[in-house]
Amino acid sequence: MCELCTLLAGIIGTLVLGIFAIAFGLSVKGIDRKLSARMQWRIGPPLRQPFRDVRKLLLKQSVLPKNAVPWIYNSAPVISLAALISVLLFLPIGPVPALLGASGDIIVVLYLLIIPGIAMIVGGFSSGSPFASIGAQREMVLLISYELPLSMIVFTFAWMYSIVAPSLPALSFETFGTVPIWSVLGPAGFIGATIFLVVLLIVTTGEMAKVPFDIPEAETEIAEGIFAEYSGRNYALFYLADAVKMVVLPAIIIAIFFPYNLSPLLSEYFPNLPMSDWVAYGVDILFFMLKVLLIDIVAVTFMRTAFARMKIDQAVRLYWFHLFTAGIIAMLLVAADVMGVL
Template identity: 30%
Template sequence: MATLFDYLLIITFYFAAIGLAFFFSWGAAWVFRKLSARLQARKGPPAYQPIADIIKLFGKERFIPRLANKFLYTLSPLVALSAILILSFMIPPGTPFWPGPLAFDLIVILYFSVMFSLAFVIAGWASGSPWGKIGASREVAMILSVELPLAIALLIPSLALARVGSGFSLSITDVIAAQEGIFIWFLPNWFLFHYPLASVALFLALLTKSWMRPFGDIPEAEQEIFAGPLTEYGGPLLGIFELARLFRFYVFTALFVDLYLGGGDGLIFPLNLLVFLVKCLVIVIIMTIIHVASARYRISHAFKWFLTVCLAFAVFSLIRVLVGF
């Protein structure tokens, strides 16, 4: 069991990780909006825009709808924020040396990402809005469709550790450590090159988790159901939700980079962080391009894609890991 000193150290690192995640997410959110604007031949918002939006929301009036359940309506944004903050601490910034007795267990990460989505579902239902209910139902459907490919693709690197030679482990730090070195020729030893199909499945799942088209904005489809689960939210509570959603730019890209793109490639301290952030940014840019270039699909399409194509990709890779070819 950890001592008090360990706890203080971990909490320090927690705040450091939150700070890193916040500033990266701010930048990435700006890149996301600016790039999508530029791809549409627009000029796009200035760099302070993501944070100005959130500050403005905190400056608005506080309010609770009449039909809402007061407790759950107030609690769910806090839970969303809390879950995503823990996620941004649990996913190390590209380095296998991350403190504490807290296991960076991939299953725990999976559960906390579900908890993050769950907060939106409860929010949609607790707010008493018809649009919120429809959005929440869609969010549940999205959790269902994404979950299986996501879980398989998340666990494939940790299952593959045994083949790389470092022994089985569910810990994300071991996955990062296992990806150092060279695969063949000049290709680095990333799981992306070992299991490309699984990485595609994970990428699509994370794309959906971070509210990007073609599937991600089904629960909050503006043109159909206003803002989905967040329809009845406004003011500071919406600000907390927006803040929590800002962190998705860090959390879900960092997860992909750590698992399939080798994290910081085992470099020394400032360099590995830099390499890691650059990789994250590249993922954000790719996600943005896909987001801008695609239209929103129907929910049945999402089911079809995730439970056939993505699942097939993931299962194929799983068989490769288990059988070993």
């Protein structure tokens, strides 16, 4: 293929992925709002409400606070959204292998994941409001706290692959897909991996800044914190970034823990089904979307309905102490399993 074609394919792929992520993310948000309303004994908004919200925000004036630094203030939401969509380029979406899988691995994803947080911090500080500053400080602390368990999980598995499958690149999601972790782990490792899954789900909630970890934007305390001054188009972009996050983070969990597809199973059990490649693709993408939705229901909808907001020191203690300890135990279990100690 010529270089131009690769570039073109990349651009078109990114566009398609971006639109898919935004549309799907907004729908997931709609379902999340509806379900959480039902959990709270309410009716809740119609499913298409997030789309309407975005439309309304885009129509509204974007106010620039007097004390704000304009270029930082305006670029923060763009960077946030762009970084999240680029994470998707490195992640396998169901049956579709990662678009840029060849040029980056898990390390890139981990780095890219920090960018939206940093953009929010910078945007918050640059808006020059005391509420936004406090929100940004809190976001900073939260960012540092949930990175630790997150990287612990990823690197434990990378180390595991370097032992179990030395021929495959350890830090690539491709490896997670071809050799699912559950297939190489014994009982002890299974328990370890389950603990990791729970930890990762809690990290996801923190990363998405939902109750009980919505500390940086805590509405009743600091009036939406970081976003206190954002309005109109800028806020719409943050809103979209939040929606895309609801696809990206579950996609990471899926890539690590549930890289399975439905179509091989289907064709095995129902050989009569007319399973062309395209149908299989469609089925698998739908299956992927279902997995994303389920993870969102557990990590977002359920979490934000069943708990009260924590204070920042309590959240840090949870991540650094409780989840870190759980992570260490899980790591030891996995290690023991892989090394054949148990």
